[in-house]
Amino acid sequence: MTDSHKNSPLDGAKPRVRFAPSPTGYLHVGGARTALFNWLYARHFGGTLILRIEDTDLERSTEEMVEGILQGMRWLGLDWDDGPYFQTKRMDIYRAAGVKLLASGHGYYCFCTKEQLEDRRAKATAEGRPPKYDGACRKISREEAERRKNAGEAAAVRFAVPESGVTFFDDAVFGRIEFANSELEDFVLLRSDGGPTYHLSVVADDVDMKITHIIRGADHISNTPKQVLLYQALGAALPVFAHVPLILGPDKTRLSKRHGATSVISYRDLGIVPEAFRNFLALLGWTPPQTAAGTNEATPEILSDTQLIQLFGLDGISRSNAVFDNDKLAWFNTEYIRAYSAEKLLPLIEEEWTKAGMRVDTRDGNWLLSTIDLLKPRARNLKDFATSFRAFFTDDYPSDPAAIEKFLKDGNIRKMLGELADLYAALPEFTEAETERVLRELATAKGIKAGALINGARVALTGQGVAPSLFAVMMALGKERTVKRLQKLN
């Protein structure tokens, strides 16, 4: 029995979780995993997943990125129950929260300009002091602050952090984490333009949306005490925090563009099957409960979405960062492709053909399906069907020079393959057994190894040195194409 929500303030009630990306970039791998964990958690407990777009950074947020994020989630098969909400459309909520905080004395006006703050910060670091806001405006009396504000002076609203004491929270993954309040600075709640800052908008929204569990990246751990303070100041119950360790690149630094593909959608373009990606991602930083404790039985890693949902829980999340391993992703992908039926694969493959500009004759459905079945055990990704396997679906395919060099450079072999073509043309029954028999007999007659003929024929038929069993290839190509391609050698 997994019962990871035992810490919930709403014990027994259905959890309400959210995925709250900022549309300042595409949906990256880390964000996708956060979304996945939230999704799995919601589905496991029959709770609600809310999608909220945190677009309060007007400078950097774009509509295009919003679409990119939604597209990424759809590709991964992650659906949400509510939203998407846009923070830019919920300004009233944040302003109301700001007013409330101001009224209760938890917030105060700050008239410092950006330039002043930067100067002070620079000076502080230069002098070796922590670059914390010095609380200058906190000393201004409320009357004076109101007067200046009403006089039209630009003012931000800051949160008055208690000068002493400790703020803590019990993280579902990391356990209790404490921060000395003296380490926290009087952070900005409302910018001088009236817009909310991250801390205010998240908390106001999470309270308003009755979020019970906040599952997010561990990069937010340091932000959490400020938010805890905000919950307390607002008189709201604390949700369960579950911070998820970060995903790193092979060099163990935070995954970024430098490491190649970081956008989820780029994995689609690489020919990765979404289910494989999802399975791989789920196991990055989370381990399902052991099947039977004490047994050496291997815990399976290929897990369907149903199994993932059933098994998922916060207690399986690890505390250390994880390196993104492309090799393992590739393995998941081949496993999924191999397990898929040809029917399921076909539409995915057709997309690849379209992308590659290939025109494939799809009239003979049975032939298509059996050819896919022949090929899929050695496919590494969906693109293979438009690249390495191209010769199976169209007559317009390239030949690998290295393969020719290796198996077809001998003129005698080419000549023999030409003879083979004639034998095949005259063959009444073009079957796997017959084609093999004829080839082997020819090899014996010529006094060479069958393998030499087989390998040469493979290159002639597929343009590749690598392909399935030759006679199966011939059946997939059919008599006409087989003969024609063999004849072309001379």
Place this chain on the structure above:
RNA sequence: GGCGCUAUCGUCUAGGGGUUAGGACGUGAGAUUCUCAAUCUUAAAACACGGGUUCGAUUCCCGUUAGCGCUACCA
């Protein structure tokens, strides 16, 4: 720099005061063969370091080191 978090094979991880430290991906070797993949067999591969606590620490505590995160009127 300050604060916070983390530390088991190359990678993802299981485990936990006494174990041959388990699995998966990857890697090596062999078998098979018609190339490649698959498959089967098999091999190599880890408890960061130093102090405690203890009869006994990889496991618990402290420190060191390293890595990561945060340190904005970004999110």
